[in-house]
Amino acid sequence: MTEKPLIRINTLNVEFPLGRTLFGKPPMLRAVNDVSLDIMPGQFYGLVGESGSGKTTLGRAILRAVPISSGEITFDDSDVNYDVGSLAKKELKNYRKLAQLIFQDPYAALSPRMTVRDIIAEPLEVMGLTQTREETDERVRDIAAKCRLNLEHLRRFPHAFSGGQRQRISIARTLVCNPNFVVADESVAALDVSIQADILNLLQSLQNQLGLTFLFISHDLSVVAHICDHVAVMYLGTLVESAPTRKLFDNPSHPYTKALLSAIPSLDPDDRGNAQKLEGEIPSPANPPPGCKFHTRCPMAEDRCRKEVPQWRELSEDHFAACHLV
């Protein structure tokens, strides 16, 4: 690949203090642990993991919504090159126009007291991207049309809309300032199946139309498999495997990825109970196991896994995993 990555993350760590102590440093919770990854321009990058895996924290760190403890995030489109960890106030403002977030819950994300037009126009006004009301209206109408909302919708309040329509409003608000990088955090998790497919198709067509780069965070592997072209799997704050979607699903290498895949309930009633089941539960991120973090649940764990942290290695082109046994 000769292209430069849009987002480059190098040994990123994000830590949160656990309570406060009078003297010295409080114990720290490592939500993201030595994560390195590259997101190419125009990519639909999937980030998968169970609760507590640090996927949301990673997404927020890229947007500078949580402080970075150590490591580096660079954002580099052809015009600007930012070191996200150390942005000055003015640069940060500019970065916010370029990198945006779509929320999970469309019921909580929209103010009930604003009309849809005002909701979508707010980012433009706050960031000072338009000079006149006419200009604002035009951009609102333009993005609303792309998100399949009509003029009639713009005059109404959010309570009049269903979950799917609300999520389209939320997407329009995110995209109205023309970002080129968008983090979609569990953006279809709150929606019904029949609506979910519609929003996924919309995201894909918007990506094509507007040349967006997506980081799509989800716990649902089958959704990620359908929409993303590259997938990274997280477990307890670390990346365990990353590969182009096809490669990952055809040939998963890490035992955790394999277990995740086989835990998805099959739609075929004749295909019952031959899944490879994981024992135990996810350990608390406040007290992670030593060595490979997955060894407490791994069916293949050896002595080495309990002591040494596995290296992040390239198995084949663009296919990485961190496991002693692959």
Added chain:
Amino acid sequence: MTLLTVKDLNVKFDTDEGRITAVENVSFAINAGEVLGLVGESGSGKSVTAKSLMQLNPENSVYTPESNIQLELESGNVDVLSLKKSQEMVIVRGGAISMIFQEPMASFAPAITIGNQMVEQLLIHTSLSKRECSELSVEMLERVGIDEAGKRFYQYAFELSGGMRQRAMIAMALSTKPKLLIADEPTTALDVTIQAQVLDLMKDLVSEFGMAILFITHDLGVIAQVADRVAVMYLGRIVESGPVREVLHSPSHPYTKGLLHALPKLDALDEPLTPIPGDIPSPLERPPGCVFHTRCPEVLADRCNSSVPQHTNVGQDHSASCFAVDSTGRAA
């Protein structure tokens, strides 16, 4: 042997905006030892249907006179909707029927230990002494795969992880040996690897205790894994029901077909996702005729929007309520 028969169940809610129909003409039966899956999206009335079985719907709910729920117990039949006093309801609530909920954190009292909550309901529903109740509770916690059950017995809900809480819920629900377990989205709040464990556990328990389960979920994959028969609900009506293999392999109703097409499938990554067009109508604007006609790709011009389709047999024990299926016979 039939355990529960629901016939022409109609549930309405009185709200400020008028009377809302939540469940309309729902009929089904559950046999002893059978797992019936109830699938539907939000607003389809699946939870209201389940709660009706124990009269747990809020006070503004109205059951129409033709609604009938019969529970066939060894001690005789019980007409659930005719029970008025809460003392009478004890036979049903927690006695013959237990329920587990989606969010186990919300279902345990936060300030009472797990053990005390389990003992409390056993004291109401069984004639055991307090000590026997404690012993039985610890035994049940062990049975559902909780480590150090004796210690967990004295802990509070917040001290347990999500998967563990759901196991404790199941232990509590089963300790009274109900004939029917209602499971309302029991694995939706859990991670997939934990969901797989809990589903396995439930399957084991069905065969061990021989009870029936009404399993409510929006996830067709989960249904495929646990259910024997399935009923698909849309806007308060059952649109299709039958053995789980038949319904998932050869769905008849356009809504069931649409749901299956809209699901992302791992073995067909190249196939585009086909959403069901439009949105689920608000319960205040229930469409006349067939409730699905506003979104149906097979809608018949002058029939579907005016008259309500009846259930038609499309196979052994497999029926769908759709005019399109009516006219072409078996549409598979």
